Amino acid sequence: MSGLLPTTTDATTDRSGSPALLCLEDDRTDEILDALSSDTARAIFRALNERPRSAAALADHLEMSIQRVSYHLDTLTEIGLIEVADTCYSEKGREMDVYAVAEEPLVIFLGSENDQPGLRIALKNLAVAVGPVSILIAIWETLARFVGSDGAA
Template sequence: MSRLLPTTTNASTERTGDPSLLCIDDDRTSEVLAALSSETARDIFRELNERPLTAAALADRLDMSIQSVSYHLENLSETGLIDVADTCYSEKGREMDVYAVSDEPLVLFLGTEDDQPRLRVAFKNLAVAVGPVSILIAVWETLARYVGASDAA
């Protein structure tokens, strides 16, 4: 028997927006850092980077209560780090939001707003010199090292 209501989603984690630069003296930077300040929030964000999930699926994957997951989802959503990407239905017919990372990538740098124009020029020059794929690999490796170092601490 086919279902009338979708129990899965077609949402993706593709980021199609242009990156935004967050500097250390930006109000949004404080909000982003506060939202990601707990290990639980970072775990949820990492899971959503892999695939869009419902709060219930996240709770199952992370072995947490749905209330705790929902709290962190709300904080991440308020800062614009994640969005409701779709809606699906549980086996019992309850509507569930499907969360995914925002399509706007963020780059945090430890400079001031006055440094943004120079940093944008530097990124453009770097992109021309080594190509987009090389930049993604370098950023990925840097983030992996940072996450590995923070997990070890």
């Protein structure tokens, strides 16, 4: 019967939203820095940045116990850095949450709330300036790979 239940997920990581700016004075910044002070929590966050995964898949990928991974998943979910993106089922038919990084990207900056408006404008200007350049770099890298795999130089 487990063949009828989805054992894989089609959840993706979508970080297309505008980043939230958090300063050192923000209480949420303290929570985030506390949670990410753990090597395990950072490893889990990096793995979820690659692609969404269940707790069991994370434990296998990171070669850790499911209990250790689950503890950090709870903490990261509680502070809003990751979220449940989907549900799938184990081969035994048990329901499993699939975790992904939260849609809202965060920028933590070393400044006060008074610096936020200027920083927000600077980030928008940077995005406008870097946007066309990053497209050209992507095209260049694609062409370089194509030419390199073709054997021509």
